[in-house]
Each structure stands twice: as C-alpha cells, then as structure tokens.
Amino acid sequence: MSKSFDFKKFLSKNSIWIVLIVMIIAMTFASPVFMTSGNLFNMLITESVIGILTMGIVFAILSKGIDLSPGAIVAWTAAVAASLAQNPDYSDKKFKNLPDLPVILIVLIALAAGTVFGLMNGLLIAYTKIPAFIATLGTQLIARSLAYIYTNSYPIPNLKSSFKTLGQAKFFGFLPSIVLFFIVFVCIAGFMLTQTRFGKNVYAIGGNDQAARVAGINVEKNLVKVYTWGAFCASMGGILLVSRSGASSTTMGLNYELDAIAAATVGGTSHSGGIARISGVIAGILILGILKNGMLLLGVNSYLQQALKGVIIIVAVVFDMRKNVKKS
C-alpha cells in the first residue's frame, strides 16, 4: 500500500521527465535520424550554452526575481574574448600590438568583464529595492550597447585555434567540451542548491523573504550572490559560444535569456519563488532542445515553429501550476 503511494508521488514529482520520455519515443518513431548518437550530441551541443545560462537564471527565479541580462552579457563577453583571442598573425586585428595571450588569461578577463554586470544587478536589486525586472533590463541594455560600442558592431573573426579548442574539442573521442562544461555547471548549480547554506537561503528568500530575514538570513548578501552567479554563467556561455562559432558578432545571444527562462519554467521553476529542482530544469532544457531539433529534422515550416514552442511552454506551465495547487 505504502509502496504504490510512493510510486504515485514519484510520478507526480517527476511528471516533467515523463513528458520528456514521451517526446523522445515519439521523435524516435517520427524520424530515423533522431536516435543516432550524432544527432543527440548535436542537439546537446546546441542547447549547452542556453543550458549554462539556465543554471544561472534558475537561482534568480527561485529567489522570486528574474534576470533579463544574460543574453546581452553573452554578446559582451563574446566580444571581449574574441578581441583578445584573434590570430596573432591576422592582419586586421582589433588590437594591433596584442601579444599572444594564454587562453586561460583570456577566459579570466572575459569572465570578469561579464560577471561585473551580475554584481551590479545584485547590488541594485538588494540595496535599492528596485524590481529585478527593471534592474536587469537596465543592465541588459547597457551590456548590449557596450558590445556595440566595443566592436562598432563589426564581427571579430579569425580566432586562434588554441582558443577555439575550448568550445570545439572532444574529450575521450566523443564528449564535446561544450557539453562537458554544461554538465559541470549543472553539477555546480545542483550542489549549491541542495548541499550548501547559500542554496537553502535562496529557497527561503524565494519562499518568504521576510521570514528568511527573521530567521537571520542576510537577504541582501545572498541576492548579490544570486545575480553574480547568473552573470558568471552567462559570461562562460558567451566565451564558449564565441570559441565554438569562431567569430563574435553583436547579434550573439539575442533573446537567449528568454529561452533560458522558458527552459527553467517548463522545468517546474515557480515564478512565485521558492520552488525549483535542477533535475526538472534539465528536463525543461532537453524538452525545448528536442522540440527544436525535432522540428528541424521533420522540416516543420519555420513560420509555425515559434507557435509550437509557445504552446509547449504554456501547456507545461499550466500542468505544473495545477500540480502545485493540488499540493497546497
């Protein structure tokens, strides 16, 4: 008796994974190419950057906030990284006299340049109490405009191969580095959320920030950490994206934050704060990824694709809300 009850609970807790499995089965029948390792890896590679961004944005949504800046931070860090990583013998370099910098230094500089925006987000939200939507909208505009100014909206091409390896290498002959980075970020996010005091604090702040404060949690400090982490993820995403695509352009990362928010939301992250599970979010990322990949394989009309994505997002959230309502 107790066993069957557990099973039911397990099902309702993991309903999003069931949706994912159904999608996978449906796609396997619909397209013979879908279930090949090549295609699955390609799909994972495509979703990795947005996946990494999602690992950051989940914290913001969990704390009952939102982060609109990641896509712009991607463009900005991509530009910074690309400008420092151009082939030393390329004649049309952005910085003519730039020495051949080690890749790790380029990554660190770009990470710092991007993460600063998260710090700014966090400080604004925590100490001026302006809504996260507004603060991060502001930084979004500033970061993208900075990318435009920095590059004069010209693409920065011809990156050196040691830098491109970062996003294009394959580990053990099959695991693309960009997917490995994604897995690492999932592990870090999962660990922080479940195993650290910071994670528990974010849950508490999202559930009820007044109660969290009474319980002795330093809400401001934690919020700063949340948004700094979000920008850190976005910066890494930008570096990987540019190293993979071999040139930066200012349109990079456009609307990525919306895809990340959609993935987090489909994955069961509640916008009223306090509810999120990394496993669900991974399912959310994969569902949207498979949807995109599936529509591509099946040759779905490009006008129709957006609408289908919209329907999936709405349906997923409606189901999820019903589940939460039943619980309470």
Place this chain on the structure above:
Amino acid sequence: MKNIKKFFVLGLSLIMVSTFAFGCGQKDNTDTKEDTKKEETTDDTTQTKEDDATGDKAKAGGKILFTMSSRDQFLTSMETAATKYADENGVELVVMDSEDDITKQLSHIQTAVTDDYDAIICNLVNTDNSAEIISSAGDLPVVFVNRSPGEANLKADKYVYVGSNESDSGKFQAEYLAKYFKDQGKTEINAVLLQGVLGLENVIKRTDSVKKGLEEAGIKVNYVFEDTAKWDRATAQEMFIQFLGTGKQYDAVICNNDEMALGVIEAMEMQGVDPTKVPVVGIDATAVGCEAIQAGKMAFSVYQSAAGQGEGAVKAAQAIVGGESISTIEGANDDKTIVWIPFEPVDKSNVEKYMK
C-alpha cells in the same frame, strides 16, 4: 532617518550606474559631439545668411537631418560615407539615431520641421510607417535610404528613394549557381536555404528572387532544408550541424547573408566536410565574407554598397534642396523617384576589389 539612508543609497547607485553608462559611452558620443559642433556651425550659417542677406541655400549646401533606424555594421558604414560626403561638399548634415523606435524617428522628423531644416534623409525604422513620416515632414522633401517606403509613397523630386534593388541580390546568387551547375551539366539540384529574420522585406525579396532566378535559368531545385537562422552566424552553425546529422544530400547552400554562410562553413569544417566541394553563397560581401571567398571556402557573395547608398542619399537631398532634379544623379529612374545603387556580384576573381 531610515528614509534618508534609503535615498542616499538610491542616489549613490544612480550616480554609479550613470557614470558607468556615460563613462563607457564616450566612444559613442562622437555623434553627439558632432551634433553640438553642427549646432555651432548652424549659428554661423544663419549669421552669414543674415549678413549677405542672399539666403543662398544651394551654395551653403543646405541643412539636412539624417534619421537612422539604428546602428549596425552596415548602417554605420553608410553613415560614415554620408557624413564624409557632406563635409566635403559643404552640406550640413546632422545624424540622429532612432534606436529602432518609430516614435523617436517621428520626433526627429518634427525636429527637422521646427528647426528649419531644408531636407530629411530617412532610414526607416519600419517600412510601413512611411506615409506617417511624409505627413509629419510637412513641406520638407524626404530622401528615403536603404529601406524603401513603397513606390506608392514616392513623388518625383520630393519623396525619393535611394537604395539597392534587393531583388537583384538573389538574382545574382541564382545566376552564379545556374552557371556553376550548368558547367557540370546538372539541371536538378538539392539545396539548403537559410533565411534572415522572417517577415522582413529584404528577406522575402532575397529569398524569392534567388528561387525565381534559378527556376528561370532552368535549374530544378529541391529544397531539402529551408529555415530561418535569423541572420546569425552561431544559429546557422548549430542548425547546419544538425542538418548534416540527417545525412541528406545537398549540392548548394544559399544564405540570405554572409554571416549565416560563414556559420555554415564553420559547421562544415567542424564536422570534417570540405566547404570547397559545395558552393556556399551569401549576400553583403562583408570583410570576413570576402576573406572566406579569397580562401575559397565561400563561393560567392553580393556586395551592397553601404557607402554608395549613404553618399547617394546626400547627393539626392542636395540636388532637391538646390532646386535641381535627381535625374542628374547616376542610377536615377525615369520617374525621378528612385536612385538605384547597384549590387555587385563578388567571387574569387574580383574579391580583392572589395577588401580593404
């Protein structure tokens, strides 16, 4: 007390943000500076006008407001060329950026009317708003540049359009591909087509004209994959990698711009496909695109002269302000409503001409 502290914090962060924004924005301030500079010169011109009381506008070159839709690589090159030409020819040109906002663009038009400008050069934010722009401009002549207001809104030597015929770009792509495949004796091919942002006029024209061109040349094309990569290199790259995974055969890749073509080439190289074996064609002939053509990776592109359009727009405005007709300008049509700046086909044989 608490409130004071709050305000203090708020004020401080505001200052922080604004210094940050302005501090970083210094480079971008060039045009604001230019505006102020121009304003000073305005005062001078009005003074000289009063002095010799002739009010010979044509001689002074006229005072023209240039409202841009936004700034990207292409539009910035256009702006630079327009400003340069204006400086050299004694035209007073004030450039304003609408940041893709139609309301801002309309306010620029109103500024032109109230501030006694002689003409407006308008790079439309939205091609559907041209009637609105014309009615706001009152008596001022309007030169539309790069984005066409639609022929119905044009009027000889009053509301004119300077731009390139988007339909030509696709036609050039089709001509190149038709020759390429006819030389091989092929009349039926499989092709991949990557489009820019759906719904834009130039996307529709570029796509339709290449399709029509190939059809008219007697090449039967089977589009094995057709989708939008939103002008974006990274998006095109990921899409094409996934497409390669399907194992479908393709003989050519047609892209609405160079950035997407470069993404396709990057994808091919990553998956170990030789990009020189299949013609990948783009449009725009950007600097990076030209390098790829020279390296033999990209087969063909079409050059749209940003500088030609910027210069042409100022020339047209100057002619109209001076009471002349635009028909004196090369590329003008018989109706005196359009100045065509021709597209130019670019392949390995002539690519050097388009590189800096």
